[in-house]
Amino acid sequence: MVEAIKWHGDHLELLDQRVLPFETSFVQCRTAQETADAIRNMVVRGAPAIGVTASYGLxxxxxxxxxxxxxxxxxxxxxxxxxxxxxxxxxxDNTKEGLGNPAGWQNPAAEAERIAVAYHQDDLAKNKAIGRHGAQFLAGQRRVLTHCNTGSLATSGWGTALGIIRQLNEEQRLTQVYANETRPFLQGARLTVWECQQDKLPVTLVTDGMGGHLMNADMVDCVIVGADRIAANGDTANKIGTSMLAMAAHFHGIPFVVAAPTTTIATKTLTGKDIPIEERPHDEVSHVRKNPITAPNTAVFNPAFDVTPAALISAIVTEDGIFHPPFKFN
Structure with a gap:
């Protein structure tokens, strides 16, 4: 299992996910600004991993x-x-609450470090619980389609959606993983396939447009994805391309499962319409590894996420158990 986030007491070391799987290198952060830059530039990515990284940044x-x-x-x-x-x-917010009123601070750096380490360890425990609950929900042998990267690179270790896949494999119930390439940043092609190969999971790379064909050809039993934000009604923001998989799965009667820790559920965000959608640089679409793939000056739209309506989601799996529609988290 790869360790993508390493805390060394006076600096943070992050596995640079931009250059995987062809190169293994690390980025060191010694300030909050350097940590924010690493998050923004996708040295580290995946909602749980971003949270852990931010804790150490503070x-x-x-x-x-x-x-x-x-x-x-x-x-x-x-x-x-x-x-x-x-x-x-x-x-x-977790660090703010843990530190309390600044008037009572004694050694805030040491206390923040204790909070961050606990947050890091807690995320790993949540991952393992998500894996167990998700595998329980998905009975029988499974051929799984997944999108983006939701494994140890995107979390503290083990993973959310990929954690369920790992658990299925441990129970000898995993027969095939289909990993979407996940344009434009290619998290599936570069990261998920690499993680599966490291763990010797049966993985096949497919393009983002193949999901409907796989389902129609009876090659997939379920779709498992992660989440970057889940609204109070169950609407889920995840990597761009997720919602069309949910539509195809719904049409074909295939379970579409979201896996995420409860920290990803934003109960103050009422519906998916209230979720801010990040738009990323246009050259991520118009170029691949700095090489242009379209005509110069082509107009580009590059939202990093889309929102899957709750009505298309079969279950939301968290460390606390399985939520079924209609989703109520309180």
């Missing part, structure tokens, strides 16, 4: 300047790095 902020003013400035810098991932805001 430790670095306090190690450099323990004043309340500097701390709150660091919170704002980190919050602006990836606006759709609700775990980012959960991690910031």
């Amino acid at each position: 430790v670095l902020a306090l190690q450099n300047d323990a004043s309340p003013q500097a701390f709150h400035a660091a919170c704002e810098v980190l919050a602006a790095s990836r606006p759709t991932a609700i775990n980012l805001f959960d991690a910031i």
Whole structure:
């Protein structure tokens, strides 16, 4: 199992996911700004991993300047790095609440470090629980289609959707994983396939447009995806391309399962229409590894996420158990 986030007491080391699987290199962060840059530039990605990384970013902020003013400035810098991932805001709020009123601070950097380490460990435990609950929901042998990357690279380890897939494999019930390439950043082709190969899982790479064909040809039993934000009604924001998989699965009567920790559920976000959708640089679409693939000056639209309506979701699996429609999280 790959360890993508490493805390060294005075700096954070992140596996650079932009260059996988062809190169293994690490980025070191020693300030909150460097941590925010790593999140924004997708050195690290995946909502749970972003939350853990932000927690350590706040430790670095306090190690450099323990004043309340500097701390709150660091919170704002980190919050602006990836606006759709609700775990980012959960991690910031968790540290704020743990530190309490600045008037009572004694050694805020040490306390923030304790909070961040606990947050990191808690996410891993949640991943394992999600895997168990999800495997229980999906009875029998399974051929799974998944989208983006939801494994140890996107979390503290093990994974959410990929954690369920790993659990199915441990129970000897996994027969095939189909991994969408996940344009434009290719998290499926570069990261999910690589993780599956590391664990010797039976994986086949497919293009993003093949999901409907796989279902129509009876090659898939279920679709399992992660989430970056889940609204109070169950509407789910995940990597762009997720919603069309849900539509195809719904048409074919195939279970469409969302796997995420409860920290991804934003009960103050009433519906998917209230979820901010990040738009990323146009060259991510018009270029592949800095090589142009379309005519110069082509207009590009590049939202990083889409919203899958709750009506298309068969179950939302969390560490607390399985939620069924109509979704109520309180």
